[in-house]
Amino acid sequence: MTDATCDEDHKIADKNIAYDGSDLIEWITSNGGFIHPNTRIGLDPTGQYRGVFVKSVEEEGDTSGGIEKDAIIAEIPWDLIIKPPNYRSNDFGTNCDALHEFYHQFQLGDESKYAPYINYMKNQPDGRIPSEWSKVGKKLLRKILDQDRTIGLPPFNALYRFEQTWMNKCNGEDTPLARSAFFQFTSRDEDNLMAPFFDMTNHSNDPKKLNTISTKPNRKGRPFTMRATRDIATGEQIINSYNRCHSCWFDEKYEDCETQDFRGTDHLFLQFGFVEDSPQFFHIPQYEEDGTLLDDMTICLDRNDRGEVFVTRFGENGSREEDELPGTEYLMWLNEHLQRLHHLKGSLYHDSALKKSMPSYEWDMTWTYHDAIFNAISAAFEKATGDAPVFDSKQEPAPRTSDDDLKDDSKDEDIEMAFIEDVIAPVEDDSDKDSEDEPSDDSADDEQPDSCMDDLDDDESEDDSDKDSEDEPLDDSAVDEQQDSEDDSDLEDSSSDDEGEMMPPRILKGAEG
Numbered sequence: 001m002t003d004a005t006c007d008e009d010h011k012i013a014d015k016n017i018a019y020d021g022s023d024l025i026e027w028i029t030s031n032g033g034f035i036h037p038n039t040r041i042g043l044d045p046t047g048q049y050r051g052v053f054v055k056s057v058e059e060e061g062d063t064s065g066g067i068e069k070d071a072i073i074a075e076i077p078w079d080l081i082i083k084p085p086n087y088r089s090n091d092f093g094t095n096c097d098a099l100h101e102f103y104h105q106f107q108l109g110d111e112s113k114y115a116p117y118i119n120y121m122k123n124q125p126d127g128r129i130p131s132e133w134s135k136v137g138k139k140l141l142r143k144i145l146d147q148d149r150t151i152g153l154p155p156f157n158a159l160y161r162f163e164q165t166w167m168n169k170c171n172g173e174d175t176p177l178a179r180s181a182f183f184q185f186t187s188r189d190e191d192n193l194m195a196p197f198f199d200m201t202n203h204s205n206d207p208k209k210l211n212t213i214s215t216k217p218n219r220k221g222r223p224f225t226m227r228a229t230r231d232i233a234t235g236e237q238i239i240n241s242y243n244r245c246h247s248c249w250f251d252e253k254y255e256d257c258e259t260q261d262f263r264g265t266d267h268l269f270l271q272f273g274f275v276e277d278s279p280q281f282f283h284i285p286q287y288e289e290d291g292t293l294l295d296d297m298t299i300c301l302d303r304n305d306r307g308e309v310f311v312t313r314f315g316e317n318g319s320r321e322e323d324e325l326p327g328t329e330y331l332m333w334l335n336e337h338l339q340r341l342h343h344l345k346g347s348l349y350h351d352s353a354l355k356k357s358m359p360s361y362e363w364d365m366t367w368t369y370h371d372a373i374f375n376a377i378s379a380a381f382e383k384a385t386g387d388a389p390v391f392d393s394k395q396e397p398a399p400r401t402s403d404d405d406l407k408d409d410s411k412d413e414d415i416e417m418a419f420i421e422d423v424i425a426p427v428e429d430d431s432d433k434d435s436e437d438e439p440s441d442d443s444a445d446d447e448q449p450d451s452c453m454d455d456l457d458d459d460e461s462e463d464d465s466d467k468d469s470e471d472e473p474l475d476d477s478a479v480d481e482q483q484d485s486e487d488d489s490d491l492e493d494s495s496s497d498d499e500g501e502m503m504p505p506r507i508l509k510g511a512e513g
Contacts, residue, residue, distance in 0.1 A: 028196060071227065098185070195216075201240040339392065
C-alpha cells in the first residue's frame with residue numbers, strides 16, 4: 001500500500017478530525033466542573049495536531065486578555081474522573097483495577113456515565129504507540145535500538161506492553177476494544193486517573209512554551225485542577241509537561257515542582273509515540289549481555305539558536321553533579337552505537353520498499369527517534385572528549401532529507417518484497433520452528449541488493465535463543481515466549497498483513513507537532 005493510500009485511509013478513519021470538544025465541555029460544566037471560557041479544543045492552525053488553545057480575538061466568546069497568570073484553566077470534579085475503586089494518590093505504577101474500570105466504561109459506551117469522554121476516546125484511531133505498531137515497524141525499531149542482538153539502547157520493554165501489563169499482569173482479555181482501551185489509558189492517565197479535558201493538552205518542557213501546572217487530587221472527593229503559570233496570550237497553545245521536574249529540569253528551584261517524574265525523552269516516545277522537542281534528556285544504561293548493569297549516564301540536552309544540539313550537563317545515576325563525565329569504557333560503548341546508527345541511516349533510510357511496508361507514521365517516528373538519540377550520543381561524546389566523533393568514510397550516511405524527499409518512492413522500486421518478508425518481518429525467536437517448518441533459503445541473500453541486505457542479514461543469522469532475556473532488562477519472559485511462538489505465516493506478506501493496522505496516528509495527549 002502506498003503512502004498516498006495510507007494518508008487517505010488516515011483521513012477517513014479519524015472520526016474526530018473536526019472535533020471541537022463542545023459536547024465534552026458542556027458535560028463538564030453542567031456537572032459542577034469549570035473550563036475557562038477563553039479556551040478551545042481543536043486543531044492547530046496547520047491542521048496537523050489537536051490540542052487546547054486560547055481563543056483568538058476573532059473567536060466568539062473571547063476576551064482580548066487571553067488567560068491571566070494563576071487563573072484556573074480547568075477544574076474537573078471527582079465524579080467526572082475515571083478512577084480505580086480504591087484510589088491512592090501515591091499509586092504511581094499502572095494499576096490493574098484502574099485499567100479494568102476504564103475498560104468497563106469502554107464496554108458501556110453510550111451507557112457510561114462518562115459517555116461524552118468515553119466516546120471521544122473510542123473514536124480515536126489506533127497505531128500511534130510503538131507497542132501497537134505493525135510487525136515490520138517494530139522490527140525496524142528493534143534494529144535501530146540494537147535490540148535484535150543485545151539489550152541495546154532505550155526505550156526498553158517498548159513493544160509488548162499490552163501483553164506484559166494487560167494480559168499477563170492484569171489477566172485482561174485480548175479484543176480490539178481492550179487494546180484500544182489499554183493504549184488510550186496508558187497514554188492519557190495521570191497516576192491512574194483519567195481526567196477529561198486535561199488529557200487533551202500537549203507536552204513541552206521548553207520554558208518559553210510551558211504555561212500550566214496541574215494539581216491532582218490528594219484524596220478522594222477532591223477535584224483535578226489546572227492553572228496558568230504565566231499570562232497566556234490569545235491564540236497560544238495551552239501546554240503541559242508530562243515529566244515535569246525531572247533530573248534535567250531547566251530550573252532546580254522552580255516553584256511549581258510539586259511532583260517529580262524521572263521519565264526521559266525515550267520513555268515519552270515509548271508511552272506516547274512522539275519525540276519531544278528541546279530540551280530533552282536521555283538516561284542511557286550500559287548492560288552486560290546477561291543483564292548486569294555496567295554503567296549509566298543521564299544526558300541533559302538543549303538546542304542553541306542555530307538549532308544545534310548541545311549537552312547542558314551530565315549526571316550519573318541520577319546525580320546532579322555537572323562535572324561527572326562518562327568513563328572511558330562507557331565512551332567506547334557509546335562510540336560503537338554512534339558508528340552503528342550512522343551506518344544504519346545511510347543503508348536503510350532511502351530504502352523505498354522498506355518504507356512502503358509500514359504505515360508512514362511508524363517510518364517517520366522511527367527515524368525521528370533515531371536522529372534524536374544519535375544527536376544525544378554524539379553531543380555527549382563531544383562534550384566528554386572535546387572532539388566530535390569521526391565516522392568510517394566507507395559508511396557515509398544518507399544526507400539529511402526534507403519531508404518531500406521522504407515522499408519520493410521512485411528509488412529502488414525493484415527491491416523484492418522477499419527482503420521485507422525474510423529479513424525485517426520475522427518475529428524474534430523462531431530458531432526451533434525454522435528447522436521444522438520453513439527450511440532456510442540461503443540463496444535469497446544473493447538476490448537482494450548488497451546495500452540493504454548486508455545491514456540486516458548479518459545479525460539475523462545469529463542464534464537468538466537467549467535474546468529475549470537480553471533484550472529487556474525488565475524481563476517478562478512469558479510475554480516474549482508468547483510473542484516468539486507466533487506462526488511465521490502471520491508475517492509472510494508484510495504489506496497485506498499490516499494493512500489493517502495502517503490507521504492514522506491517534507490525536508491524543510501528547511500529539512504535539
